[in-house]
Amino acid sequence: MPELPEVETVKIVLIPIVKNRKILKIDVLRAGQIEGDVKEFISNLQGQTFLDVSRIGKYLIFHLTNELVMLSHLRMEGKYYELLESDKDSKYARVVFHLDNRHKLCYDDSRCFGILKLSSEATYKSDEMISKLGPEPFYIDDVKSLMKKVKNIKKPIKTTLLDQTLMTGLGNIYVDETLFASNIHPLTPANKIKEGEWKKIVSNAKEILLQAIESGGSTIKSYHPGKDIDGNFQTRLKVYGKSGEICPTCHKHELRFIKVGGRGTTFCPCCQRKVGEPLNVAITGKIASGKSTASEVFKEKGYPVLSSDKVVSELYKTSELTNKIEKAFGLKFKDKQVDKDVLRDYLLIHPKDKRKLERIVHPLVEKEINNFLSTSKSPIRVVEVPLLFESNLDRYFDNIIVIDISKDKQDELISSRDKAKALYLKEINKTNKIDQNILKATYVIKNDGTKAAFINKINKIITELESLVK
Ligand SMILES: [Zn+2]
Structure with a gap:
């Protein structure tokens, strides 16, 4: 769709084509392009001479003799063609102005959203389309x-x-x-x-x-x-x-795409921080990186935190999900509850079924997260999601905190956990997509020092977030 600069260019090109040219005849090939009475449009404009073309917003204003004015809005695909009388009309010609120099001006519109309208010098500025426009x-x-x-x-x-x-x-x-x-x-x-x-x-x-x-x-x-x-x-x-490309200003983050009032919108989440509105904050990171410690710091400050792991645990207790999983993998759980250890052992032997499980569980988790974010009254609401990017949930969040940890420290932390679990956790970490998505993070913090230093880093982020919601 042409914007103001494009319409300005059209105006500048049109002036020498139409200025001081008389309209000998007008063919209206599609009446729907004319707003108002078509016969009146033709009879009033035929025989008049174009004096000039001006522009207000995206409206082209053709000034004619006899105090007449023709308003034109190109909308999606409207364009003009200057052709010789001997040429064929342009492909989507809707209105043709035959000029007195053996040239013709075709108004062409493949999608027919554009409009032409007759008005007068005295009234066109108070035309409802034009009068509502603010200043440029x-x-x-x-x-x-x-x-x-x-x-x-x-x-x-x-x-x-x-x-x-x-x-x-x-x-x-x-x-x-x-x-x-x-x-x-x-x-x-x-x-x-x-x-x-x-x-x-x-x-x-x-x-x-x-x-x-x-x-x-x-x-x-x-x-x-x-x-x-x-x-x-x-x-x-x-x-x-350019969404997905690196921000040309900070060179650190990926440009994001969202819909605002139904219109596609691209912005840098770091150069253009959201202010004066509640913030949805995600905490993510590999296993044993310190996500739950970070969550605790938010909780201590009084902010609600939803853990997607806990959401999954709760869902595993429901007969609805238990039945689905039993059916999908031919398993049988005791007490009509998913036994995580049994499921984990099964997935170690059938790694390909992990995707299938995700397809069952992720939509349910997403529903819970959406519900939490849309009902929370807190100015800062936090969700801890280990598989934020894999599950495409990053789009819900204005601020994404990625907790990074060195491979050695992580191995040490994982190994200190239950041995059987450690093997499985290492498998999961392999499929983790945090490294590929690191540019989507608002904050990347390293958890490689003391616990106190780590908590200090989280507190600094909270202070910054608080300054944005004020
Ligand atoms: Zn940026």
């Missing part, structure tokens, strides 16, 4: 008026900016780019954005849009008649469409 960032000097307007808006800043009524000009691509440049999490409630941050949003939006408009200049230089005018060009995007 280029015309915002004082952010205090923005803050006043969003005083009671708790919706995420991304949704608020996309709405166009507060400020116009940022679509999905450039909102992501602007929020990234401003170090603001896309889910931050609009009314929690401070004055300094608004200043950053406005100045970054200006700079990013101008840069994009400038790169659109190359489109103009390379434009020739017959080529579509959709303003699409390569822009130097930093985050949009």
Whole structure:
């Protein structure tokens, strides 16, 4: 979908094509593209001359003689083609303007979402589509008026900016780019954005849009008649469409993809910390890395902690899961409860069935975690999940704490546990995907010193998290 810079480029290309050209005839090939009466549209515009083209937000405004104006919004796929009269219309031509220089201008739209609308110089600015648009960032000097307007808006800043009524000009691509440049999490409630941050949003939006408009200049230089005018060009995007890549600012973390108000959103969870909203915190790490010690520190501070291992233990006591597992693996447990030792021994002999077990257990655990996170009233809620990445649960969390431990120390800790268990734990550790996902972590802490030093590190993280939820 074209955004403001692309529409600006289309405008600049269109001006020399239509300026001072008379419309001899209009063919409306698809009436649905015209908002309002089609006959009136044709009869009013035929015989008029284009004086100029301007733009407000993503609306193109064709100014004509007789005080008439034609509004055009390209929506998803709308574009214009300048063709010779002798040429065939463009493939998806919907409206064709025959000009007085043996050229024609085709409005082309494969998906038919775009609209053309007749209006007048006197009224077009009060047209409901245009009058609701806020100012473009280029015309915002004082952010205090923005803050006043969003005083009671708790919706995420991304949704608020996309709405166009507060400020116009940022679509999905450039909102992501602007929020990234401003170090603001896309889910931050609009009314929690401070004055300094608004200043950053406005100045970054200006700079990013101008840069994009400038790169659109190359489109103009390379434009020739017959080529579509959709303003699409390569822009130097930093985050949009780059989830999974390393953040170009901190070079430490992977860019993440989430949905905000239904729109795909990419951001760096570390450069753009979530503030003013409850935080979902995950603690993960290999076996015997110190996850439960870390959980204890959170608990002591009064924050609720859910252990996914405990969730599994509880589920194993239910007849529902016991029946499923018995049926899946041909096992028989005593007391209608899963015996973990029996199951473990079975999986040591049948390692391939581990995936099958996960497919049964993971959805149930996910349901419990989701329930815990959505009902908790605490500003910081913590879940300890050993297999966070393997089970794809990382998407629930704003902050991921990975506890790292040296191989030697881990072996020492595992060996000090039950011998039979140790073998199984080592097997599990082999399939652990923490190393491959380390860039998704918000915090990576090493547990290689004393217990006191480790607790100290956790406390530091808690202090930082507390400063974000205030
Ligand atoms: Zn970053």
